[in-house]
Amino acid sequence: xxxxxxxxxxxxxxxxxxxxxxxxxxxxxxxxxxxxxxxxxxxxxxxxxxxxxxxxxxxxxxxxxxxxxxxxxxxxxxxxxxxxxxxxxxxxxxxxxxxxxxxxxxxxxxxxxxxxxxxxxxxxxxxxxxxxxxxxxxxxxxxxxxxxxxxxxxxxxxxxxxxxxxxxxxxxxxxxxxxxxxxxxxxxxxxxxxxxxxxxxxxxxxxxxxxxxxxxxxxxxxxxxxxxxxxxxxxxxxxxxxxxxxxxxxxxxxxxxxxxxx
Numbered sequence: 001x002x003x004x005x006x007x008x009x010x011x012x013x014x015x016x017x018x019x020x021x022x023x024x025x026x027x028x029x030x031x032x033x034x035x036x037x038x039x040x041x042x043x044x045x046x047x048x049x050x051x052x053x054x055x056x057x058x059x060x061x062x063x064x065x066x067x068x069x070x071x072x073x074x075x076x077x078x079x080x081x082x083x084x085x086x087x088x089x090x091x092x093x094x095x096x097x098x099x100x101x102x103x104x105x106x107x108x109x110x111x112x113x114x115x116x117x118x119x120x121x122x123x124x125x126x127x128x129x130x131x132x133x134x135x136x137x138x139x140x141x142x143x144x145x146x147x148x149x150x151x152x153x154x155x156x157x158x159x160x161x162x163x164x165x166x167x168x169x170x171x172x173x174x175x176x177x178x179x180x181x182x183x184x185x186x187x188x189x190x191x192x193x194x195x196x197x198x199x200x201x202x203x204x205x206x207x208x209x210x211x212x213x214x215x216x217x218x219x220x221x222x223x224x225x226x227x228x229x230x231x232x233x234x235x236x237x238x239x240x241x242x243x244x245x246x247x248x249x250x251x252x253x254x255x256x257x258x259x260x261x262x
Contacts, residue, residue, distance in 0.1 A: 003095075003108055006069055009038040013097065014104045016040045017073035021101045026051045026072040028058065029097070030065035038071070039064060046152040048125045048221055050084045069108075071097045079107045084124040086114045118217065121225040125152045130207050131163075133219045134194065137209045141192065143246055145171050155205030164196055164204045168242060177241035185241070186214075186230075194242040197234065204239055 006029050017025040020043070027040045041057035051072045061067055070092055074080075079098040081089065086109070089096050095110045118136060121128040126149075135145045148167060154160040173194060177185050191212040196204045208218035211227065216234065219225040228234075 006036050007097070007106075007108070009036050010097070010099075010106065012038040012040075013071050013073075013099050014106075017075075017099045017101045020073065021075050024051045024073050024075060025099075026053050026070075028053070028061045028067050028071060029069040030061050031068050032065035036068070037065060043072075046125075048123060049152050050088065050124045050127050052126075067094065069095050069097050071099065073099045073101050075101045079105055081107065081109045083116050083121055084127045085109070087116055087127050090114055119225055119227070121219065123219060123221055123223060123225075125221070126150055128219065128225070129221075130219045133217065133225050134207055134209055137192070137217065138244065141247075143172070143244055155201040155203050158202075162203050164207060168194075172245045173242040174245060174248075175240055176243045179240070180236055180238050181241060186235075189241065190243065190247070192244070192247055194244070195230075195234070195238050196240045196242065197237045198239050199237050206237075208234070210241075 009029055013027060016027060016038070019025070024043055025040070026043045027038055030037050030039060039061045041061065042054040043051045044054045045052040070088070077100070079100040081096065081098060085096060085098065089109055089111050090113070093111055095108055097106060097108050099106045116128065116136070118133060121133070123129060131148070131150070135147065138145055146167075148163060150163055151160070154163060176188065176193065181189070189210050191210060193210040195208045195210055195216065197206040197208065198204050199206050206218070206220070208216040210216055210230065214230050215227055216230045217225070217227050
């Protein structure tokens with residue numbers, strides 16, 4: 001199916017984008033027996049999140065036809081895909097149509113194997129956040145971690161998941177230090193150790209990768225991903241240090257406690 005045929009429904013996407021402004025619109029183009037159809041969806045994203053298509057809306061679109069293109073708008077910004085957009089394009093494996101409001105200009109971008117740089121990423125929860133950068137760091141070293149669904153604010157939701165504590169034993173991590181590290185503990189840290197932190201939350205809500213020589217790589221809300229000194233502020237908020245089994249010496253593996261840190 002050519003882009004020209006898919007874009008025959010572009011006017012419908014533009015009308016939807018204008019109606020949703022200043023909020024970003026989102027939708028999909030599906031292929032039906034009678035041709036392409038634009039289906040408007042609800043954007044359920046919260047602050048610090050990328051646009052997020054409501055799951056039920058996407059499911060109904062799939063019932064209508066084959067999803068061939070993801071659509072969303074940029075309001076008063078060029079329709080050039082952001083780093084988060086480029087990441088989403090790779091995740092979905094579909095072309096994305098981005099529509100500008102109010103001009104109606106648009107771009108179509110297809111998957112190309114894009115990988116976001118580790119440094120300088122704008123924060124977008126669920127796409128470019130502290131867990132995403134952890135996944136990407138370990139992927140560069142041949143360790144694949146699952147991408148867990150996570151709604152913004154899960155760390156303070158009484159009924160929400162304890163995302164880090166519940167899952168990292170299954171991902172191959174074991175506790176090396178189960179408390180805020182002391183000065184002696186700091187001598188035990190190795191590059192690629194994982195630091196769990198609690199920053200003003202009901203449960204652990206942040207993580208960073210130790211790079212060695214007192215430096216960590218992290219991605220905090222509202223900032224770009226960056227290297228920082230593992231200073232006292234972060235040390236005091238560290239609740240555990242984990243190490244992946246694939247990065248441990250045989251003797252360490254023999255004595256490792258594989259139970260989740262509690």
